[in-house]
Amino acid sequence: MAASFASKCSRVGHSLFGGLGNSLSGLVTTSQEIICNKFLSQQQQQQRSFIQMRTVLKVVDNSGAKKVMCIQPLKGRKGARLGDTIIASVKEAHPNGKVKKGKVVYGVVMRAAMQKGRCDGSEVKFDDNAVVLVDKQGQPIGTRVFGPVPHELRMKKHVKILTLAGHIA
Amino acid sequence: MRLEKCWFCSSTVYPGHGIQFVRNDAKIFRFCRSKCHKNFKMKRNPRKVKWTKAYRRLHGKDMTQDSTFEFERKRNRPERYDRNLAEDVLKAIPKIDKIRVRREEKHHKNRMKGNKAKLLKEAARELEQGINLVKPPSVLQKDPSLTLPQIKVLVPQQQTEENRPMEE
Numbered sequence: 057m058a059a060s061f062a063s064k065c066s067r068v069g070h071s072l073f074g075g076l077g078n079s080l081s082g083l084v085t086t087s088q089e090i091i092c093n094k095f096l097s098q099q100q101q102q103q104r105s106f107i108q109m110r111t112v113l114k115v116v117d118n119s120g121a122k123k124v125m126c127i128q129p130l131k132g133r134k135g136a137r138l139g140d141t142i143i144a145s146v147k148e149a150h151p152n153g154k155v156k157k158g159k160v161v162y163g164v165v166m167r168a169a170m171q172k173g174r175c176d177g178s179e180v181k182f183d184d185n186a187v188v189l190v191d192k193q194g195q196p197i198g199t200r201v202f203g204p205v206p207h208e209l210r211m212k213k214h215v216k217i218l219t220l221a222g223h224i225a
Numbered sequence: 226m227r228l229e230k231c232w233f234c235s236s237t238v239y240p241g242h243g244i245q246f247v248r249n250d251a252k253i254f255r256f257c258r259s260k261c262h263k264n265f266k267m268k269r270n271p272r273k274v275k276w277t278k279a280y281r282r283l284h285g286k287d288m289t290q291d292s293t294f295e296f297e298r299k300r301n302r303p304e305r306y307d308r309n310l311a312e313d314v315l316k317a318i319p320k321i322d323k324i325r326v327r328r329e330e331k332h333h334k335n336r337m338k339g340n341k342a343k344l345l346k347e348a349a350r351e352l353e354q355g356i357n358l359v360k361p362p363s364v365l366q367k368d369p370s371l372t373l374p375q376i377k378v379l380v381p382q383q384q385t386e387e388n389r390p391m392e393e
Binding site for chain 1: 242
């Protein structure tokens with residue numbers, strides 16, 4: 057994340073220099089440059105990033121929870137991506153469900169707003185961040201799964217979730 | 226491997242290119258490049274964006290119905306591999322492309338042709354107005370052979386009508 061931001065800064069910095077010509081070349085300080093760049097990059101694109109601690113995700117099965125907050129991505133230095141497992145804390149739940157508010161659960165990321173590269177070279181991205189709650193062995197707690205489900209789960213051996221899915225993306 | 230069509234501009238997306246966006250209602254949008262993707266995110270309607278195929282087809286700039294398009298229809302049934310069939314298809318593809326391009330060019334030519342009567346009238350008007358570029362007005366008055374005949378309409382009042390022979 058930091059590396060990509062830094063490289064983006066330098067790229068935008070170069071274009072700034074090109075645009076302004078020689079007038080400011082000697083005078084621009086590094087702090088000013090960073091401020092300018094940050095403003096520009098915020099305007100341009102919405103950068104989607106990993107699922108990390110404190111990320112709130114939607115729950116798309118009928119286990120009883122509605123929203124969970126990630127407390128730890130298992131695997132991955134920067135965070136979890138599509139198809140990874142996370143440890144989460146239930147923040148919002150249906151009144152009578154298998155899972156109650158405050159419980160610490162495992163989840164498999166079903167949909168991620170950050171694009172994931174596929175083996176044929178293309179990239180997929182979804183509309184939101186969503187999880188399906190699982191137990192420690194990886195078996196889903198709920199009995200139904202809503203919304204589209206990515207292929208990537210097959211490689212991660214979450215076949216049970218795929219069978220429950222209505223639509224495979 | 227499958228060659229998809231970009232949702233926005235309708236160009237082919239080759240493997241390794243583009244981004245697929247899956248909406249929560251499980252509808253998949255494929256984009257050939259970030260230009261199309263960004264336009265989609267801006268919620269632009271491809272039918273209103275001039276450079277897309279959707280716009281061109283809708284406004285009659287490109288041909289819409291043709292038998293060559295039948296060959297490119299999406300088929301969901303996989304065909305059992307047959308070497309002879311594969312060879313024939315590979316030979317046929319450039320031929321079909323050539324025919325399609327020829328028909329598209331003809332369509333374009335027809336579109337650009339223009340109204341014959343309107344063109345003649347415009348040409349006559351231009352000649353009448355711009356005749357001074359050919360010869361100066363003093364010369365034209367002495368020698369009337371270069372000007373177009375002035376046709377005066379008979380109005381129900383006393384007015385003479387000049388009858389000059391039409392000269393080409």
